[in-house]
Amino acid sequence: MKKWLMHDSWRHIIAVAICLFSLFPLYLVVISSFASSGSLQLTSFIPKEISFKNYHLLFNNPAIPYLTWVKNSLIIAGAVSVLSVMIGSASAFAFSRLAFRGRKTGIQLLLLVQMFPAILAISAVYVIMERVYSFAPAIGLGTKPGLLLVYLGGAMGVNIWLLKGFVDSIPAELDEAAKIDGASEVQTFWLIFVPLAAPVLAVVSLLSFIGTFNEFILARLFLVDMNNRTVAVGLQQFIGGQYSQNWGPFAAGSILASIPIVIIFLSLQKYIVSGLTAGSVKG
Amino acid sequence: MTFLIRGKIALVLKVIIITLISSVLLMLTQSAIAQHQYVIGAFLALTVLLITLTYLTKISIPLKFFIPGILLLTAFVIGPILYTVTMSGFNYKTGNIISKQEAITQVKARAVEATPEGISFDIKLGKSDGKDAILVSDIPNLKYFISTEDSRTPVNASDVTLNEFGVAVSAPNFTALTDAELANADTSYSNFHFKYDETGFISLEGFDAGVVSQQVLDYSESKDQFTNVLTGAIYTDNGRGNYALADDKTAILEPGWRAPIWFENYTKILTDPRVRAPLVRVFIWTVVFALATVLTTFALGLLLALALNKPIHGRRIYRSILVLPYAMPSVMSILIWGGMFNTEFGAINTLFGTHVAWFSDPNFARVAVILVNLWLGFPYFYLISSGSLQAIPSELLEAAAIDGANPRQIFRKITLPLLLQILSPLLIASFAFNFNNFNLIYLLTGGGPRNELDGQIAGATDILISYTYKIAFGAGTQDLGLASAISLIIFVLVASISLYGLRKSKVLETFA
Structure with a gap:
């Protein structure tokens, strides 16, 4: 049983690590789109606020x-x-x-x-x-x-x-x-x-x-x-x-x-x- | 629905559609020829002929299927390729864009100078006998005259009406333009020459003043040369798209025209160190970049494929997440990565607590480019490697295991060689694709960083294709001839690589 876990854990470690790599930019875009600061900045991993300002701007700004x-x-x-x-x-x-x-x-x-x-x-x-x-x-x-x-x-x-x-x-x-x-x-x-x-x-x-x-x-x-x-x-x-x-x-x-x-x-x-x-x- | 394909209605519909398309194309042909675009006009006329012949007669059935595809391919792929070949034989760059005839006209128009005496007059724009004319006031001498393109008629001082500045505003046989007409009078007046004396004419400076000017350069059509009437200097066709002095090749008249220089763009690549040195540098980086990309994306993709080559828990979820970078529109992902590498606000520096100016340092920029391309490209190799791993017969692996090979040996001696054999055409295709991965470079680093003080065009991360783009459409001199020559060299390189890859995949044999 323990050997099985050992055997498969490397697979999970690799998969999770690479998943994080592929998700990181995407996650960042999602939180920036809901942030009001307007920069692609990583202030914290968990967003402090959810603002729809950017989405609003997209549809209502004539520029x-x-x-x-x-x-x-x-x-x-x-x-x-x-x-x-x-x-x-x-x-x-x-x-x-x-x-x-x-x-x-x-x-x-x-x-x-x-x-x-x-x-x-x-x-x-x-x-x-x-x-x-x-x-x-x-x-x-x-x-x-x-x-x-x-x-x-x-x-x-x-x-x-x-x-x-x-x-x-x-x-x-x-x-x-x-x-x-x-x-x-x-x-x-x-x-x-x-x-x-x-x-x-x-x-x-x-x-x-x-x-x-x-x-x-x-x-x-x-x-x-x-x-x-x-x-x-x-x-x-x-x-x-x-x-x-x-x-x-x-x-x-x-x-x-x-x-x-x-x-x-x-x-x-x-x-x-x-x-x-x-x-x-x-x- | 079948009535649309068979029978009388179908026939009538077909004739109507063909007639409509043909007449639109014929109209385009006519306007193309009216604008002296003869090659395009001829192509359009040929198109009409082919369409009507193919669809209204029975000369060839396969052609009925091929015509739309062939026409589009010819117009927008084969035509441009041939035109690229042509351009590469011309001195075709900023300053040498137009045809020789247009260049002569423009040289003449530019060679207008005020006479040394520097005489200028107050004038009034208007019409005389239906022709464009000016009413000229020589205030110091109290003389007035009406001047048109080819005649000059004195007017008695007693016949003119003067305004408070002493400028004649009306005269017999002269109708001044109204303010509204003046507002609509365009720049054509500024090129207009009103007669002054045998050699001089009055050219306008705005709508109220005229300067006595003369044509400094005189063009002789029989000798095909310009003569400077003041200095006597003779400018002849230098064979490279400019009129130049015989003893001073750098003294050329602007603008020039696109002139055939045959293989000079190609020889310049080999012999001119200013062209060759950056090109060699860019070429080396292009190869390094494409190789590094193929190796890193393949390695990471294969590692993942191996790790997930077993129905472990959550494999489906992993898989969906792992293909996301590949599913995202790449333009957006590249731009997002560009923002993440920003020195001040970028997430990368924040995450690692560093303060690296990624895109200002050549080596950091190169690492960034390869890293971003790894992110974009590894899912592709993950998908195809995991597919290919399934295709390796399990008997082989079992036999090796029975013979006592450990998993590492099995991988190195059996799995990897087999995989490489299956995937080598795709590895080559990926190399060829990344060799021309314009979007990545253009959107991520713009080819930079580059040493602007040196006047360099090529940056540290520029690959051949982005460098060529800069040569053709850059901010400085746009050299379409040189860019075309480099494009064709790239094509030969990439086509050889791709053909080699196809031969490996044995696609060619199926119809060889």
Whole structure:
């Protein structure tokens, strides 16, 4: 009995120690969000007061359009997740199920393209979108549709690659049967494949949602206007502006923005882990 | 729902949608070409052609699936990559951003100087014969004239109305602008040249005064050179995007234009010590940072996976807590850590009772960066290591135990080698990812600390990608050409690492 305890206690010690390490910053944010001092300061481990000042500030201070930022993030990330999976799954389906010339070359090219870190071409994207702005101000630099287009393009490589892996794992018998029954490829895709793959598509689109929600640098470069910003950019600029005074609302804002993401993440854990081993790293 | 995919309604819907998309794209094409954006215009026109051909005919079924994806990839990934390649061959930086034609126009506009005599007049803005004109008062000589871009008409002193300062405010054949019109008159007037004599003209200084000026630099289109009319100095195209004196290469006319310099951005990386020295330093730190991150995150993740590789009490709770750092949006976590390392208020110093200026000392900053990345990254390796531990056949471990191996031996001789074999592609992928982990560096330390007095751009924690970003979008000179060249070198490095990793994971063999 005692030996058993000895045997397992090291496991508990390690687990508890590392749990404390992972919880420490999160705990700190939570108590700062309820503190009224406004700095990310560790005065004591047990908060002396619980104040909703920061949360109140977030929603009622006209200088902090927090809700607009959240709305922007939701619109952009939502549109990217739906559209990129729709477009990506069509390409993935074709790569996986259709026979055509140049298929192998296509896959190899896709492999190479999806390896290109989007951030390396950032200056080129910037210059190109600046030019687009010169003739189409609605979709160029500094606009949400422009950013959406750039995200969609950037998500294509990885998404097609990831989806192709999933499509390969769905048995082909059903769409072969549909083909024998006289369905065209397009009909097979919409009527057989999409309903069959719906759960997988949903998972990939949620992953894409998280990824876009987390994206920082393109959003920072693109959306200069205060009311166009995403949550990530807004909150960053906000503490960058007047250091240490604004940590309270920042903490409150990041907690509110993180909760849905954390929930999505935890509920998708199983799929994310299998996606991880398929070779994708979360950004 | 099937009626949306089959039959007549579907066909009509399809034609309507294709027509709508095509017409929007055609409109964009037209405005792109009107703004001289020919490459973008050509791409848009090609897009329209491809869309209509693919969806209204039956030339290729796979294309129906690929077109949206291919177009987006081409526009926002392949296009920018090719453009990066192009930019890397150009002298494309602050002072050399515009095209040559625009540069010539701007050089001309800037080369306007007051004549040595320094004559200035009181003027009144208005119209004469429908043209922009000024009514000029030469008060000392009591002479008045109306001047437009190409003519100068004297007005008799008896015909003008003077205000209390002796400035002519109205004259025959001249309509002064009203105050409202003046308020709307924009800066275009400041570039306007009103005739004075053969070489001189009057340029405006505000709305009430004009100075007799002259064009100092004269451009000759046939010789492609500027001549200074006062000194006779000749500025010629120096082949690097500027007009410069033949005998003094540093005397250049601003602004310049983006000119092809072929491989100079690349050779500069190798030969120019001012570029090379910081780049080598940054490169070494990038490798150290990525390696240290992979090693620390893997070690901690594996340790946890081993500890929890047994259904002990509370394993599910541990697991949920342990993945939290990975589930949090990383932008927020990095910013929070940034606040925790603050010297005055930061929780780290409070917790340990220290007073370390974390981000002011290069070594402390580097430790902080790796520590934060450990926090962000260990759950990833915990998750995949615990998955892989399950995948190791238990027979192997049992056989070793029967043969008398102790747990340490089993781990070192069997578990670890097998795990490394399974996980090596992911370790390599993680290295490649952290090699370009821009967000972490940018949001945590901003690449700092750096010695600003030395005029350095690169800080102690800058990795290649954040350094490149600073070169392209930094506060000082923005050198898009050099940044593009470095970007492409990074791409070649990262792609080789990733391909090596993929070969190890044998993904390539499935379609090789």
